[in-house]
Amino acid sequence: MTSTASDPIVSVRKLHKSFDKLEVLKGIDLDVRRGEVVVVLGPSGSGKSTMLRCINFLETFQSGTITVDGRPVGYEAGDHRRPLGEARNAKVREHVGMVFQSYNLFPHRTVIENVMMGPVKVKKVARALAREKGMALLAKVGMDHKADAYPGQLSGGQQQRVAIARSLAMEPSVMLFDEVTSALDPELVGEVLKVMRGLAQEGMTMIVVTHEMGFARQVADRVVFMDGGVIVEEGAPGDIMAAPKTERFGNFLSRNLDQ
Amino acid sequence: MGETLLDDLPALLNGLGNSLLVSAIGITVSVVLGIALGAARNAGVPVLSQAIAVYVNVFRCTPLLVQIFMLYFALPEIGIRLSPFQTSWIALALWGAAYHTEIFRAGFKAVPPAEILAARALGMPARRTFLDVTLPLGLRATIPAATTMAIGQFRSSSFMVVVGYQELTYVANGLVSQTFRVFEIFGMAALMYFLTCTLIGAASRGFETWLRVPGTRTAR
Numbered sequence: 001m002t003s004t005a006s007d008p009i010v011s012v013r014k015l016h017k018s019f020d021k022l023e024v025l026k027g028i029d030l031d032v033r034r035g036e037v038v039v040v041l042g043p044s045g046s047g048k049s050t051m052l053r054c055i056n057f058l059e060t061f062q063s064g065t066i067t068v069d070g071r072p073v074g075y076e077a078g079d080h081r082r083p084l085g086e087a088r089n090a091k092v093r094e095h096v097g098m099v100f101q102s103y104n105l106f107p108h109r110t111v112i113e114n115v116m117m118g119p120v121k122v123k124k125v126a127r128a129l130a131r132e133k134g135m136a137l138l139a140k141v142g143m144d145h146k147a148d149a150y151p152g153q154l155s156g157g158q159q160q161r162v163a164i165a166r167s168l169a170m171e172p173s174v175m176l177f178d179e180v181t182s183a184l185d186p187e188l189v190g191e192v193l194k195v196m197r198g199l200a201q202e203g204m205t206m207i208v209v210t211h212e213m214g215f216a217r218q219v220a221d222r223v224v225f226m227d228g229g230v231i232v233e234e235g236a237p238g239d240i241m242a243a244p245k246t247e248r249f250g251n252f253l254s255r256n257l258d259q
Numbered sequence: 260m261g262e263t264l265l266d267d268l269p270a271l272l273n274g275l276g277n278s279l280l281v282s283a284i285g286i287t288v289s290v291v292l293g294i295a296l297g298a299a300r301n302a303g304v305p306v307l308s309q310a311i312a313v314y315v316n317v318f319r320c321t322p323l324l325v326q327i328f329m330l331y332f333a334l335p336e337i338g339i340r341l342s343p344f345q346t347s348w349i350a351l352a353l354w355g356a357a358y359h360t361e362i363f364r365a366g367f368k369a370v371p372p373a374e375i376l377a378a379r380a381l382g383m384p385a386r387r388t389f390l391d392v393t394l395p396l397g398l399r400a401t402i403p404a405a406t407t408m409a410i411g412q413f414r415s416s417s418f419m420v421v422v423g424y425q426e427l428t429y430v431a432n433g434l435v436s437q438t439f440r441v442f443e444i445f446g447m448a449a450l451m452y453f454l455t456c457t458l459i460g461a462a463s464r465g466f467e468t469w470l471r472v473p474g475t476r477t478a479r
């Protein structure tokens with residue numbers, strides 16, 4: 001792994017986001033370096049999903065800046081804050097993989113077609129090459145035996161692994177995971193976490209929103225605790241999860257201890 | 260015209276052929292228009308969206324017969340002269356497209372936002388997302404409603420009797436006035452309408468089955 005540890009892949013500065021009058025993000029600053037795994041913890045409604053969705057501009061935001069791989073997200077860099085426009089937003093999203101709680105596979109496409117969709121339709125990769133790379137990714141997530149099945153024929157855990165492969169097919173600079181195991185039966189959670197662990201070991205840059213405390217403790221390079229739209233506390237899991245500095249994080253941890 | 264129904268059959272079949280011809284053109288044009296206008300409405304394209312809403316309302320809230328009269332008798336006053344054939348398919352297309360627009364708009368709207376979000380997250384621009392996700396998923400959901408409308412359009416081709424287009428009802432009416440075998444001839448025409456509509460319905464269900472995505476079928 002050639003991790004040039006200092007250059008941030010994702011850089012969030014003074015991010016403010018409101019839904020009408022409700023301010024959901026109240027000044028978020030976050031840098032994620034190449035190869036880093038950042039786990040975001042926080043109670044429901046604290047703005048974790050909203051922050052992730054701002055990073056690939058699935059949500060607009062009122063102020064602050066975000067860059068991915070040095071590219072501005074959503075708005076022109078500089079003072080003018082002009083919206084970038086559809087084409088450039090799409091371009092930025094190519095570099096940001098996102099996996100959702102509800103998998104969101106394309107139900108009318110087979111597993112391999114789902115994985116090929118991004119490369120073929122967005123990057124204009126030749127179908128044969130996309131298929132070959134797609135099959136390799138499916139093998140990696142243990143789903144190559146279901147390449148020709150439709151999403152509706154798979155279990156939740158299997159669908160989620162395919163969804164991860166679909167995102168990886170775009171060869172993103174960073175992967176965002178939004179509670180990707182929360183919709184799964186407990187016995188299926190492990191197979192998805194295993195895939196994510198593998199990615200982390202290969203040096204994939206990841207921002208992971210999860211309630212899986214074990215995963216945070218074992219895989220995260222850094223844990224970020226959000227509450228009420230701000231980052232309350234952050235640090236290495238070994239430090240802050242063992243000895244939280246704030247009462248809010250301490251309470252959160254004790255409430256979620258059993259997990 | 261002849262002594263038995265058998266002698267009238269060729270004329271009736273010819274009328275049916277003409278009905279099918281204007282219906283096929285009218286339905287095809289209206290479905291294509293309906294998809295395009297429904298997509299524009301669903302996307303909320305400014306100005307265009309409002310213009311489409313007005314169009315839909317006008318054609319949905321006036322009788323087809325009046326629309327036919329407008330095309331055939333009123334347009335010549337501003338110098339646009341349409342033949343009975345042109346009037347027939349254009350009327351079916353414009354009237355039908357108003358309904359198809361609403362049918363497809365509802366279909367596109369019903370596509371789960373999660374699927375669309377996933378496409379956007381992959382870096383697919385809005386137009387690509389529409390073509391590869393919204394359209395194929397939305398179309399599947401609209402087949403039954405669009406078929407019902409298409410059947411309605413075919414049946415309504417009988418209205419073209421008023422402009423003298425030689426479709427099935429026109430032919431049957433002519434034969435009846437010459438032979439006075441009312442029951443047989445209108446009965447035969449009705450049967451032809453009925454069988455054609457039944458065939459359209461069956462074809463549509465076949466199409467639906469063919470497009471059905473494995474794994475999404477509900478238990479029988």
Ligand SMILES: Nc1ncnc2c1ncn2[C@@H]1O[C@H](COP(=O)(O)OP(=O)(O)OP(=O)(O)O)[C@@H](O)[C@H]1O
Pocket residue numbers: 019022024042043044045046047048049050051
């Ligand atoms: N589209 C929206 N419109 C209005 N309010 C929204 C919208 N999306 C989220 N919110 C609000 O923003 C706040 C933050 O939501 P968000 O989904 O980011 O929380 P979260 O930390 O991901 O919570 P959870 O753990 O339950 O997923 C909540 O109060 C929520 O009600």
Ligand SMILES: [Mg+2]
Pocket residue numbers: 048049050178179
């Ligand atoms: Mg959330």
